[in-house]
Amino acid sequence: MAEKPIWEQIGAGFVQHYYQQFDSNRVLLADLYTEASCLTWEGLGFQGKNAIMEKLTNLPFQKIQHSITAQDHQPTPDSCVISMVVGQLKVDDDPVMGFHQLFLLKNIDNKWICSNDMFRLALHNFG
Amino acid sequence: MGDKPIWEQIGSSFVQHYYQLFDTDRTQLGAIYIDASCLTWEGQQFQGKAAIVEKLSSLPFQKIAHSITAQDHQPTPDSCILSMVVGQLKADDDPIMGFHQMFLLKNINDAWVCTNDMFRLALHNFG
Numbered sequence: 001m002a003e004k005p006i007w008e009q010i011g012a013g014f015v016q017h018y019y020q021q022f023d024s025n026r027v028l029l030a031d032l033y034t035e036a037s038c039l040t041w042e043g044l045g046f047q048g049k050n051a052i053m054e055k056l057t058n059l060p061f062q063k064i065q066h067s068i069t070a071q072d073h074q075p076t077p078d079s080c081v082i083s084m085v086v087g088q089l090k091v092d093d094d095p096v097m098g099f100h101q102l103f104l105l106k107n108i109d110n111k112w113i114c115s116n117d118m119f120r121l122a123l124h125n126f127g
Numbered sequence: 128m129g130d131k132p133i134w135e136q137i138g139s140s141f142v143q144h145y146y147q148l149f150d151t152d153r154t155q156l157g158a159i160y161i162d163a164s165c166l167t168w169e170g171q172q173f174q175g176k177a178a179i180v181e182k183l184s185s186l187p188f189q190k191i192a193h194s195i196t197a198q199d200h201q202p203t204p205d206s207c208i209l210s211m212v213v214g215q216l217k218a219d220d221d222p223i224m225g226f227h228q229m230f231l232l233k234n235i236n237d238a239w240v241c242t243n244d245m246f247r248l249a250l251h252n253f254g
Binding site: 036038040043045070072074075076077078080082084086098100102104106115116118120122 | 163165167170172197199201202203204205207209211213225227229231233242243245247249
Protein backbone atom coordinates (compact mmCIF):
# COMPACT_ATOMS: atom_id res chain seq x y z
CA MET A 1 0.00 0.00 0.00
CA ALA A 2 1.39 3.39 -1.01
CA GLU A 3 2.62 5.75 1.70
CA LYS A 4 0.75 8.95 2.37
CA PRO A 5 2.20 12.06 0.68
CA ILE A 6 4.69 13.88 2.87
CA TRP A 7 2.45 16.90 3.43
CA GLU A 8 -0.26 14.62 4.74
CA GLN A 9 2.18 12.99 7.15
CA ILE A 10 3.38 16.38 8.37
CA GLY A 11 -0.12 17.81 8.64
CA ALA A 12 -1.58 14.78 10.39
CA GLY A 13 1.41 14.61 12.74
CA PHE A 14 0.99 18.27 13.66
CA VAL A 15 -2.78 17.99 14.13
CA GLN A 16 -2.48 14.98 16.41
CA HIS A 17 0.21 16.69 18.48
CA TYR A 18 -1.70 19.98 18.67
CA TYR A 19 -4.92 18.51 20.07
CA GLN A 20 -3.07 16.13 22.38
CA GLN A 21 -1.23 19.11 23.86
CA PHE A 22 -4.33 21.27 23.92
CA ASP A 23 -6.28 18.64 25.82
CA SER A 24 -3.57 17.72 28.31
CA ASN A 25 -1.63 20.93 28.97
CA ARG A 26 -2.18 23.79 26.55
CA VAL A 27 0.62 25.89 28.01
CA LEU A 28 2.94 23.63 26.01
CA LEU A 29 1.43 24.85 22.72
CA ALA A 30 3.86 27.79 22.87
CA ASP A 31 6.44 25.72 21.02
CA LEU A 32 4.25 25.63 17.95
CA TYR A 33 4.04 29.40 17.41
CA THR A 34 6.51 32.19 16.64
CA GLU A 35 6.47 35.97 16.88
CA ALA A 36 5.07 36.09 13.36
CA SER A 37 2.17 33.71 14.05
CA CYS A 38 -1.46 34.89 13.81
CA LEU A 39 -4.45 33.32 15.52
CA THR A 40 -8.07 34.17 14.79
CA TRP A 41 -10.19 32.71 17.58
CA GLU A 42 -13.95 33.03 17.06
CA GLY A 43 -13.36 36.15 14.98
CA LEU A 44 -10.85 37.83 17.33
CA GLY A 45 -7.28 38.32 16.10
CA PHE A 46 -4.10 37.63 18.13
CA GLN A 47 -0.64 38.41 16.85
CA GLY A 48 2.52 36.66 17.99
CA LYS A 49 3.33 33.76 20.31
CA ASN A 50 2.77 35.69 23.54
CA ALA A 51 -0.65 37.08 22.69
CA ILE A 52 -1.72 33.70 21.29
CA MET A 53 -0.59 31.79 24.36
CA GLU A 54 -2.24 34.30 26.66
CA LYS A 55 -5.53 33.79 24.85
CA LEU A 56 -5.29 29.99 24.81
CA THR A 57 -4.22 29.58 28.41
CA ASN A 58 -6.97 31.93 29.63
CA LEU A 59 -9.82 30.12 27.93
CA PRO A 60 -12.39 29.61 30.66
CA PHE A 61 -12.56 25.88 31.17
CA GLN A 62 -10.90 23.23 33.30
CA LYS A 63 -11.18 20.21 31.05
CA ILE A 64 -11.38 19.95 27.30
CA GLN A 65 -11.42 17.11 24.85
CA HIS A 66 -11.22 17.34 21.07
CA SER A 67 -12.31 14.63 18.68
CA ILE A 68 -11.40 14.90 15.00
CA THR A 69 -14.09 13.99 12.48
CA ALA A 70 -12.11 14.81 9.32
CA GLN A 71 -8.84 16.44 8.32
CA ASP A 72 -7.49 17.54 4.96
CA HIS A 73 -3.93 18.52 4.09
CA GLN A 74 -2.37 20.18 1.07
CA PRO A 75 1.07 21.49 0.07
CA THR A 76 1.20 25.20 -0.79
CA PRO A 77 3.22 26.89 -3.54
CA ASP A 78 5.57 28.36 -0.93
CA SER A 79 6.43 24.94 0.54
CA CYS A 80 4.09 25.24 3.48
CA VAL A 81 1.46 22.72 4.56
CA ILE A 82 -2.15 23.71 5.05
CA SER A 83 -4.43 21.61 7.27
CA MET A 84 -8.18 21.90 7.77
CA VAL A 85 -9.84 20.06 10.65
CA VAL A 86 -13.51 19.39 11.34
CA GLY A 87 -14.38 17.92 14.71
CA GLN A 88 -16.20 18.06 18.01
CA LEU A 89 -15.14 19.21 21.41
CA LYS A 90 -16.38 18.89 24.97
CA VAL A 91 -15.56 21.44 27.62
CA ASP A 92 -16.15 20.70 31.33
CA ASP A 93 -19.78 19.56 31.63
CA ASP A 94 -21.03 21.50 28.59
CA PRO A 95 -22.72 19.70 25.68
CA VAL A 96 -20.56 18.51 22.79
CA MET A 97 -20.00 21.24 20.17
CA GLY A 98 -18.74 21.13 16.61
CA PHE A 99 -15.69 23.14 15.58
CA HIS A 100 -13.44 23.73 12.62
CA GLN A 101 -9.88 24.88 12.56
CA LEU A 102 -7.29 25.72 9.97
CA PHE A 103 -3.49 25.64 10.34
CA LEU A 104 -0.80 26.94 7.99
CA LEU A 105 2.47 25.22 8.82
CA LYS A 106 5.88 26.55 7.84
CA ASN A 107 9.25 24.87 8.16
CA ILE A 108 11.67 27.07 10.06
CA ASP A 109 15.08 25.66 11.04
CA ASN A 110 13.91 22.13 10.40
CA LYS A 111 10.89 22.44 12.60
CA TRP A 112 7.26 22.76 11.49
CA ILE A 113 5.65 25.69 13.24
CA CYS A 114 2.20 27.18 12.93
CA SER A 115 2.24 30.59 11.23
CA ASN A 116 -1.55 30.91 10.85
CA ASP A 117 -4.31 29.43 12.96
CA MET A 118 -8.07 30.02 12.68
CA PHE A 119 -10.68 28.50 14.96
CA ARG A 120 -14.50 28.69 14.86
CA LEU A 121 -17.18 26.79 16.72
CA ALA A 122 -19.76 25.31 14.36
CA LEU A 123 -22.62 27.12 16.00
CA HIS A 124 -24.29 28.21 12.82
CA ASN A 125 -24.44 25.02 10.84
CA PHE A 126 -27.11 22.40 10.44
CA GLY A 127 -25.75 18.89 10.39
CA MET B 128 -13.60 54.26 12.00
CA GLY B 129 -10.50 52.62 10.52
CA ASP B 130 -10.43 50.86 7.19
CA LYS B 131 -10.31 47.09 7.26
CA PRO B 132 -6.79 45.66 6.85
CA ILE B 133 -5.91 45.07 3.20
CA TRP B 134 -5.88 41.29 3.56
CA GLU B 135 -9.43 41.40 4.88
CA GLN B 136 -10.55 43.54 1.93
CA ILE B 137 -8.92 41.19 -0.57
CA GLY B 138 -10.12 38.05 1.19
CA SER B 139 -13.72 39.12 1.60
CA SER B 140 -13.86 40.45 -1.92
CA PHE B 141 -12.58 37.11 -3.26
CA VAL B 142 -15.06 35.18 -1.13
CA GLN B 143 -17.97 37.28 -2.33
CA HIS B 144 -16.89 36.87 -5.96
CA TYR B 145 -16.33 33.13 -5.59
CA TYR B 146 -19.77 32.32 -4.22
CA GLN B 147 -21.51 34.70 -6.59
CA LEU B 148 -19.84 32.94 -9.52
CA PHE B 149 -20.44 29.50 -8.01
CA ASP B 150 -24.13 30.19 -7.57
CA THR B 151 -24.72 31.72 -10.98
CA ASP B 152 -22.34 29.93 -13.36
CA ARG B 153 -19.65 27.79 -11.83
CA THR B 154 -18.05 26.94 -15.15
CA GLN B 155 -16.63 30.49 -14.92
CA LEU B 156 -14.61 29.63 -11.83
CA GLY B 157 -11.67 28.61 -14.03
CA ALA B 158 -10.35 32.17 -13.94
CA ILE B 159 -9.53 32.01 -10.25
CA TYR B 160 -7.40 28.86 -10.40
CA ILE B 161 -4.05 28.09 -12.03
CA ASP B 162 -2.27 24.90 -13.02
CA ALA B 163 -0.62 24.69 -9.63
CA SER B 164 -3.91 24.96 -7.72
CA CYS B 165 -5.15 22.11 -5.49
CA LEU B 166 -8.71 21.45 -4.46
CA THR B 167 -9.79 18.99 -1.79
CA TRP B 168 -13.53 18.45 -2.13
CA GLU B 169 -15.06 16.30 0.60
CA GLY B 170 -11.75 14.51 1.02
CA GLN B 171 -11.00 14.00 -2.69
CA GLN B 172 -8.00 15.72 -4.29
CA PHE B 173 -8.01 17.56 -7.60
CA GLN B 174 -4.85 19.05 -9.06
CA GLY B 175 -4.75 21.92 -11.53
CA LYS B 176 -7.29 24.29 -13.05
CA ALA B 177 -8.74 21.83 -15.57
CA ALA B 178 -9.38 19.02 -13.08
CA ILE B 179 -10.82 21.47 -10.57
CA VAL B 180 -13.21 23.10 -13.01
CA GLU B 181 -14.27 19.68 -14.28
CA LYS B 182 -15.11 18.60 -10.73
CA LEU B 183 -17.01 21.77 -9.89
CA SER B 184 -18.90 21.90 -13.19
CA SER B 185 -20.03 18.30 -12.89
CA LEU B 186 -21.38 18.52 -9.33
CA PRO B 187 -24.84 16.95 -9.53
CA PHE B 188 -27.21 19.83 -8.92
CA GLN B 189 -29.00 22.43 -11.04
CA LYS B 190 -29.37 25.24 -8.55
CA ILE B 191 -27.25 26.19 -5.60
CA ALA B 192 -27.24 29.07 -3.15
CA HIS B 193 -24.52 29.72 -0.60
CA SER B 194 -25.00 31.86 2.45
CA ILE B 195 -21.97 32.95 4.48
CA THR B 196 -22.28 32.81 8.26
CA ALA B 197 -18.73 33.90 9.13
CA GLN B 198 -15.45 34.52 7.37
CA ASP B 199 -11.94 35.08 8.71
CA HIS B 200 -8.89 36.36 6.83
CA GLN B 201 -5.21 36.51 7.68
CA PRO B 202 -1.99 37.49 5.89
CA THR B 203 0.58 34.71 5.63
CA PRO B 204 4.38 34.99 5.97
CA ASP B 205 4.78 34.48 2.21
CA SER B 206 2.49 37.42 1.36
CA CYS B 207 -0.51 35.24 0.64
CA ILE B 208 -3.97 35.55 2.14
CA LEU B 209 -5.70 32.78 4.01
CA SER B 210 -9.51 32.83 4.20
CA MET B 211 -11.81 30.53 6.15
CA VAL B 212 -15.56 30.52 5.52
CA VAL B 213 -18.39 28.97 7.52
CA GLY B 214 -21.81 28.96 5.96
CA GLN B 215 -24.87 27.14 4.68
CA LEU B 216 -25.86 26.03 1.25
CA LYS B 217 -28.98 24.81 -0.48
CA ALA B 218 -28.77 22.63 -3.59
CA ASP B 219 -31.93 22.09 -5.67
CA ASP B 220 -34.73 21.05 -3.30
CA ASP B 221 -32.44 19.43 -0.74
CA PRO B 222 -32.46 20.56 2.89
CA ILE B 223 -30.05 23.31 3.88
CA MET B 224 -26.61 22.01 4.85
CA GLY B 225 -23.72 23.60 6.66
CA PHE B 226 -20.32 23.80 5.02
CA HIS B 227 -16.85 25.17 5.60
CA GLN B 228 -14.27 26.10 3.08
CA MET B 229 -10.78 27.55 3.08
CA PHE B 230 -8.90 29.42 0.36
CA LEU B 231 -5.22 30.32 0.08
CA LEU B 232 -4.85 33.30 -2.26
CA LYS B 233 -1.64 34.26 -4.01
CA ASN B 234 -0.91 37.37 -6.06
CA ILE B 235 0.40 36.40 -9.47
CA ASN B 236 0.88 39.15 -12.06
CA ASP B 237 -1.37 41.51 -10.14
CA ALA B 238 -4.26 39.05 -9.91
CA TRP B 239 -5.23 37.18 -6.77
CA VAL B 240 -5.59 33.50 -7.64
CA CYS B 241 -6.60 30.58 -5.49
CA THR B 242 -3.75 28.10 -5.08
CA ASN B 243 -5.38 25.98 -2.36
CA ASP B 244 -9.04 25.27 -1.78
CA MET B 245 -10.62 22.84 0.69
CA PHE B 246 -14.35 22.20 1.05
CA ARG B 247 -16.26 20.05 3.53
CA LEU B 248 -19.93 19.75 4.34
CA ALA B 249 -20.62 20.13 8.06
CA LEU B 250 -22.28 16.76 8.29
CA HIS B 251 -20.57 15.67 11.45
CA ASN B 252 -21.02 18.61 13.72
CA PHE B 253 -23.59 19.40 16.33
CA GLY B 254 -24.76 22.99 16.22
